[in-house]
Amino acid sequence: MGKKTGKQTVVFAKNVYIAGHCSLAAGKYERDSKYSGFFDIVLEDDLLGEDTWEKAEHMMFKTAALGAVNYCKLKTGDVDFMLGGDLLNQIISAGFSAADLAVPFFGLYGACSTMSESLLVGAMLVDGGFGENVLCATSSHFATAERQFRMPLELGTPNTTTSQKTVSGAGACLLSKMDLSGEKIVLKSGTAGIVMEMGIADANDMGAAMAPACAQTILAHFEDTGRDAAYYDKIITGDLGTFGSRMLADLLKKADFDLMGRHMDCGAMIFEGLPDIKCGASGCGCAASMLNGYFIKSMLQGEFKNMLFIPTGAMLSKTSTLQGCMIPCVAHAVEIERVG
Amino acid sequence: MGKKTGKQTVVFAKNVYIAGHCSLAAGKYERDSKYSGFFDIVLEDDLLGEDTWEKAEHMMFKTAALGAVNYCKLKTGDVDFMLGGDLLNQIISAGFSAADLAVPFFGLYGACSTMSESLLVGAMLVDGGFGENVLCATSSHFATAERQFRMPLELGTPNTTTSQKTVSGAGACLLSKMDLSGEKIVLKSGTAGIVMEMGIADANDMGAAMAPACAQTILAHFEDTGRDAAYYDKIITGDLGTFGSRMLADLLKKADFDLMGRHMDCGAMIFEGLPDIKCGASGCGCAASMLNGYFIKSMLQGEFKNMLFIPTGAMLSKTSTLQGCMIPCVAHAVEIERVG
Numbered sequence: 001m002g003k004k005t006g007k008q009t010v011v012f013a014k015n016v017y018i019a020g021h022c023s024l025a026a027g028k029y030e031r032d033s034k035y036s037g038f039f040d041i042v043l044e045d046d047l048l049g050e051d052t053w054e055k056a057e058h059m060m061f062k063t064a065a066l067g068a069v070n071y072c073k074l075k076t077g078d079v080d081f082m083l084g085g086d087l088l089n090q091i092i093s094a095g096f097s098a099a100d101l102a103v104p105f106f107g108l109y110g111a112c113s114t115m116s117e118s119l120l121v122g123a124m125l126v127d128g129g130f131g132e133n134v135l136c137a138t139s140s141h142f143a144t145a146e147r148q149f150r151m152p153l154e155l156g157t158p159n160t161t162t163s164q165k166t167v168s169g170a171g172a173c174l175l176s177k178m179d180l181s182g183e184k185i186v187l188k189s190g191t192a193g194i195v196m197e198m199g200i201a202d203a204n205d206m207g208a209a210m211a212p213a214c215a216q217t218i219l220a221h222f223e224d225t226g227r228d229a230a231y232y233d234k235i236i237t238g239d240l241g242t243f244g245s246r247m248l249a250d251l252l253k254k255a256d257f258d259l260m261g262r263h264m265d266c267g268a269m270i271f272e273g274l275p276d277i278k279c280g281a282s283g284c285g286c287a288a289s290m291l292n293g294y295f296i297k298s299m300l301q302g303e304f305k306n307m308l309f310i311p312t313g314a315m316l317s318k319t320s321t322l323q324g325c326m327i328p329c330v331a332h333a334v335e336i337e338r339v340g
Numbered sequence: 341m342g343k344k345t346g347k348q349t350v351v352f353a354k355n356v357y358i359a360g361h362c363s364l365a366a367g368k369y370e371r372d373s374k375y376s377g378f379f380d381i382v383l384e385d386d387l388l389g390e391d392t393w394e395k396a397e398h399m400m401f402k403t404a405a406l407g408a409v410n411y412c413k414l415k416t417g418d419v420d421f422m423l424g425g426d427l428l429n430q431i432i433s434a435g436f437s438a439a440d441l442a443v444p445f446f447g448l449y450g451a452c453s454t455m456s457e458s459l460l461v462g463a464m465l466v467d468g469g470f471g472e473n474v475l476c477a478t479s480s481h482f483a484t485a486e487r488q489f490r491m492p493l494e495l496g497t498p499n500t501t502t503s504q505k506t507v508s509g510a511g512a513c514l515l516s517k518m519d520l521s522g523e524k525i526v527l528k529s530g531t532a533g534i535v536m537e538m539g540i541a542d543a544n545d546m547g548a549a550m551a552p553a554c555a556q557t558i559l560a561h562f563e564d565t566g567r568d569a570a571y572y573d574k575i576i577t578g579d580l581g582t583f584g585s586r587m588l589a590d591l592l593k594k595a596d597f598d599l600m601g602r603h604m605d606c607g608a609m610i611f612e613g614l615p616d617i618k619c620g621a622s623g624c625g626c627a628a629s630m631l632n633g634y635f636i637k638s639m640l641q642g643e644f645k646n647m648l649f650i651p652t653g654a655m656l657s658k659t660s661t662l663q664g665c666m667i668p669c670v671a672h673a674v675e676i677e678r679v680g
Contacts (some may be wrong), residue, residue, distance in 0.1 A: 001468065002468060079440075090655040092655065098535040104532035104534055105532070109425060110446070110447050121446055121461065124464070127462055128467065129342050129344075129589070130343065181492075194443065197439050254524060260493050315432065317428070317432045323391075328436055330455060
């Protein structure tokens with residue numbers, strides 16, 4: 001039986017395998033990304049032939065979820081539970097996909113931390129014996145996110161210097177108590193995040209808003225497990241972007257911690273070098289597509305052996321920020337290792 | 341160790357106690373409800389002295405959550421995880437409360453099914469050994485929900501005949517592996533819902549939208565456990581309202597099932613007999629305040645011994661309904677019994 005260790009961390013008793021995985025990206029920036037060769041599916045048309053971006057995002061979520069199931073030769077009927085969510089109000093990309101797949105569904109909302117939230121809760125359900133196969137998925141779409149959180153695209157509003165571009169992408173993992181794919185990729189532990197609101201209310205400065213919650217989770221993980229950064233080959237944050245990544249380093253330095261060159265941020269990486277990119281990328285699909293694209297595949301190629309994966313979520317409400325409230329943020333960490 | 345039985349149901353291996361509980365309601369209808377004597381906290385001012393309704397709902401969520409913790413003489417530092425969500429975009433009532441309480445937090449989105457979604461997932465975490473004490477909470481507010489989903493209150497738009505009034509209320513349960521309160525109230529099993537969209541797109545006809553998902557969960561629970569309605573003293577749905585409750589009875593009759601007078605619906609009950617109430621009530625706070633008010637207290641008074649509790653959620657998106665999509669709905673069931 002698994003157990004809790006320390007204040008925020010759980011350790012799994014048995015191996016919980018990432019037996020299936022799928023990454024999907026859609027759009028010009030995503031195709032031009034230096035990591036696009038690692039995505040399982042790359043689409044140039046970010047409408048996917050649908051008549052609205054929201055319907056396109058629903059197709060992206062569902063395609064990635066099915067991709068992870070198919071990867072390990074399961075059928076949707078083998079899935080005990082699906083856990084997932086997305087950035088859209090009422091998590092409609094996840095909800096409509098769950099209706100299509102007709103599997104028992106727990107809707108999550110963790111903003112861009114959803115990939116690790118679903119992996120952490122999903123692994124507890126597998127390790128606890130409640131399901132053999134649990135599907136974890138999330139997505140985001142540049143155009144649906146801009147419409148909902150910022151300005152209508154049609155206005156052509158310029159980006160601010162701290163802005164991050166939402167990734168049009170999706171990612172899914174099929175967790176299983178069996179190593180169905182023979183890849184030996186295992187979830188070993190996870191650290192649940194505490195929500196923090198640290199004085200940022202700007203929808204164009206999300207990295208800065210999320211960095212304190214990310215630092216808190218990383219420090220709690222080290223304290224709860226008795227480890228330090230040297231234990232991990234890679235420490236991978238979700239979408240802090242370039243500015244948020246510098247803030248994270250500063251915050252950790254204040255606590256006398258140094259990630260010692262192990263830190264990589266999906267949001268700083270995915271659109272690196274592309275035109276008009278300010279502080280990087282964001283969105284649930286950013287960390288999800290990079291985990292299931294570049295990072296898991298690099299692990300399979302023997303580039304590294306273990307990682308702490310910490311997507312960060314800004315639970316940004318247009319209503320509450322207009323009412324003078326700050327952005328509550330959360331980050332959940334999961335430890336992923338290639339064993340044996 | 342717990343296990344899955346059948347396609348959608350899990351059975352807990354050990355007793356998972358509802359060791360703490362709190363129900364809160366705010367507003368004139370809530371105070372005038374024939375069940376108001378069962379609420380732990382009844383407030384007449386639905387602003388709670390705050391300057392916005394959203395801030396008031398945040399206070400309601402937090403107060404109910406703390407109430408459940410205090411009920412069994414724990415402190416927030418004893419809470420391993422909080423699971424919860426609410427109707428507002430980015431689940432801000434839950435998110436800001438989680439920041440205040442500073443406990444590890446998993447955000448859920450199941451619309452008005454959130455009370456049972458949190459109980460079902462939370463009980464798996466306790467039974468799986470990942471936490472001793474898990475806090476489950478949700479809330480809703482009439483004015484925040486109308487602003488977000490329907491018309492600004494200032495317009496004075498008349499209700500349609502199928503409309504349901506959102507409850508301004510909150511409810512929370514503290515799940516524990518120990519019977520901290522000595523009340524012997526136990527979660528025994530639960531059935532996870534499948535998302536269904538059955539051709540309803542009207543934000544004023546939620547009961548009809550949710551009834552098919554509710555029927556599916558109830559039938560799956562009976563099939564997975566080999567039970568029928570006679571096993572339960574009470575079968576309690578969340579907020580189908582009067583019309584949705586009739587639809588549920590019809591749908592079950594088509595499957596040759598009859599709830600045999602055991603069915604009660606929180607949404608049909610809470611505002612019964614009050615002026616201008618059409619098809620009843622709705623909102624996460626409806627089922628949550630009735631469970632932690634009338635139903636748990638009736639159980640403690642010996643009125644009945646076990647119940648199947650099935651809040652229903654309509655994941656209603658203004659964007660997707662404008663795009664011609666139906667409302668995806670889900671219902672999760674939990675079995676609650678007073679043991680010994």
